[in-house]
Amino acid sequence: MSEQGRGEDAADPLLEVRELTVHHGQLRALDRISLRVFPGEVYAIIGANGAGKSTLLRTIAGLHHPTEGSILLDGQDVTRVRPERRATRGIVLVPEGRRLFGSLSVEENLQVGATYARKGPWTIERVYELFGWMRERRAQRTAQLSGGEQQSVAIGRALVANPRVLLLDELSLGLAPVVVQRIYGMLPQILATGLTVLLVEQDVSQALRVASHLQCLLEGHTTLEARPAEVTAEQVEAAYFGLNVRPGPAPAVGERSEPLWPGSTRSSRAS
Amino acid sequence: MAWVNAIIQGILTGGLYALFACGLSLMFGVMKVVNLAHGDLAVIGGYVAIGIITVTHLPVLWSIVVVVPLMAALGYVLQRTLIQASLDRSVLTTLIVTFGLSVVIENGLLQFFTANSRAIGTGNAIITSSFSLGSQIQIAYLLVVIFATAVIVLLGLQYFLSRSKYGRLIRAVADDKEAAQMCGADYRHVFGIAAAIAFGTVALAGIAYGMYSQLAPTTGTDTILLFAFAAVVIGGLGSLWGTLLGGVVLGVAQQIGAQINISYEVLAGYLVFLAVLVVRPEGLTARRARS
Numbered sequence: 001m002s003e004q005g006r007g008e009d010a011a012d013p014l015l016e017v018r019e020l021t022v023h024h025g026q027l028r029a030l031d032r033i034s035l036r037v038f039p040g041e042v043y044a045i046i047g048a049n050g051a052g053k054s055t056l057l058r059t060i061a062g063l064h065h066p067t068e069g070s071i072l073l074d075g076q077d078v079t080r081v082r083p084e085r086r087a088t089r090g091i092v093l094v095p096e097g098r099r100l101f102g103s104l105s106v107e108e109n110l111q112v113g114a115t116y117a118r119k120g121p122w123t124i125e126r127v128y129e130l131f132g133w134m135r136e137r138r139a140q141r142t143a144q145l146s147g148g149e150q151q152s153v154a155i156g157r158a159l160v161a162n163p164r165v166l167l168l169d170e171l172s173l174g175l176a177p178v179v180v181q182r183i184y185g186m187l188p189q190i191l192a193t194g195l196t197v198l199l200v201e202q203d204v205s206q207a208l209r210v211a212s213h214l215q216c217l218l219e220g221h222t223t224l225e226a227r228p229a230e231v232t233a234e235q236v237e238a239a240y241f242g243l244n245v246r247p248g249p250a251p252a253v254g255e256r257s258e259p260l261w262p263g264s265t266r267s268s269r270a271s
Numbered sequence: 272m273a274w275v276n277a278i279i280q281g282i283l284t285g286g287l288y289a290l291f292a293c294g295l296s297l298m299f300g301v302m303k304v305v306n307l308a309h310g311d312l313a314v315i316g317g318y319v320a321i322g323i324i325t326v327t328h329l330p331v332l333w334s335i336v337v338v339v340p341l342m343a344a345l346g347y348v349l350q351r352t353l354i355q356a357s358l359d360r361s362v363l364t365t366l367i368v369t370f371g372l373s374v375v376i377e378n379g380l381l382q383f384f385t386a387n388s389r390a391i392g393t394g395n396a397i398i399t400s401s402f403s404l405g406s407q408i409q410i411a412y413l414l415v416v417i418f419a420t421a422v423i424v425l426l427g428l429q430y431f432l433s434r435s436k437y438g439r440l441i442r443a444v445a446d447d448k449e450a451a452q453m454c455g456a457d458y459r460h461v462f463g464i465a466a467a468i469a470f471g472t473v474a475l476a477g478i479a480y481g482m483y484s485q486l487a488p489t490t491g492t493d494t495i496l497l498f499a500f501a502a503v504v505i506g507g508l509g510s511l512w513g514t515l516l517g518g519v520v521l522g523v524a525q526q527i528g529a530q531i532n533i534s535y536e537v538l539a540g541y542l543v544f545l546a547v548l549v550v551r552p553e554g555l556t557a558r559r560a561r562s
Binding site for chain 1: 446
């Protein structure tokens with residue numbers, strides 16, 4: 001129930017992932033994951049802690065090496081391309097935990113983002129227009145900002161590179177719901193400039209609200225792929241927690257309390 | 272008056288120590304590499320300058336114009352090859368590799384230039400002379416020139432790091448090299464630039480030391496590296512002005528020690544170094560603790 005009626009019958013996918021398998025040491029974090037992201041889409045990947053969502057985004061950005069499979073940008077294989085070259089070719093990641101340059105000011109963070117930018121609509125000036133408060137506080141160190149403000153700077157730093165595909169890793173992590181809503185509220189303005197977004201989110205309701213396409217991961221497998229309008233809350237819940245799952249056996253919900261890798265440790269480095 | 276003299280001489284030699292130390296501090300701050308060959312690189316810089324002066328009879332200033340870019344280029348190449356390769360394995364590997372580099376350089380110099388010490392002739396009467404302040408204070412013009420050079424280099428470095436595109440990238444990579452990659456920056460290239468700066472400044476310091484004192488193949492490890500370490504630790508990592516202050520404190524401590532008894536010169540410097548490690552291990556000027 002995936003690709004029909006996605007409105008881009010003739011278009012080729014902008015980003016394609018084919019049968020991607022990634023290992024963390026002995027652990028198989030991703031098992032033959034495939035996805036096709038079309039231009040202008042908001043493609044959301046949901047799943048519980050340890051489902052492999054962040055690993056998927058980091059592999060697409062070039063920070064992990066897949067054991068098998070390939071990643072294509074606009075039909076060109078970028079699987080062996082170094083992360084910084086992928087960024088300049090248009091795959092830009094807003095990493096989990098924001099990862100701002102802590103000893104640099106807000107403006108310097110944006111300037112670093114713009115150093116190797118592609119040509120495009122986004123400039124530092126435009127980011128200041130998108131986030132009204134930022135211009136006034138551009139000389140401040142990012143450590144002095146609130147979590148939501150830091151997340152906005154991280155998004156701005158990615159935008160000024162003029163990405164073709166913007167990868168957003170857990171924007172909501174550690175932020176108050178109202179702040180999360182405000183940040184996701186910016187998405188239409190960002191999409192209006194012709195970007196494509198691939199995002200990872202633990203907050204399912206938030207993902208359902210913004211996504212044009214949905215893929216659910218569980219322990220490195222795809223358990224659901226659909227348009228948000230096509231699925232019921234029960235189906236999403238079942239896919240999220242692995243209740244009567246299709247591919248491969250999954251443990252019961254209670255056994256999954258421990259995350260497979262500590263994703264939250266990275267956020268401390270950003271400050 | 273003798274004490275005032277000691278303090279003035281100490282401050283001026285501190286400039287030279289800061290010039291030794293700033294590259295060491297930069298390489299540690301940016302790529303977490305403790306370059307144990309740092310002192311030997313200064314000696315190479317000095318020996319190359321001696322070679323150029325002997326062969327071409329150019330004045331010292333011109334040898335600096337040749338040697339500093341040459342050493343900077345060597346820094347970039349070494350960082351992109353040997354040091355990066357060891358860094359890819361682990362930070363500890365870089366200690367072993369730079370130690371090995373130090374041994375190789377030292378023995379290479381012994382092999383080709385013998386153990387004799389050499390001085391760099393300035394060939395300029397004014398530079399080698401000194402002027403008097405009062406009856407007991409004699410200040411060498413050379414030392415004043417070296418101190419001024421150190422301050423100018425540190426000012427320039429500060430300006431470069433805080434204002435230029437590559438300076439910003441160096442600071443960004445030092446904060447988080449993976450995040451810098453996500454901005455399209457090749458951190459290995461940025462590391463290379465930082466190493467080029469470190470090698471260039473230490474070569475300049477080596478030439479200055481060769482004019483002020485004498486260079487032997489072992490000077491790099493038994494004097495320069497240790498003084499540079501002491502200056503960095505006393506001043507605190509991550510701050511160029513801290514490095515200058517560290518150099519000055521070390522220089523003053525040595526001169527005061529020498530004033531008490533000439534054999535206490537080096538000892539006094541290390542006593543202050545140890546005292547700082549015990550009382551204020553983050554250094555005198557460290558603004559923020561870095562994990």
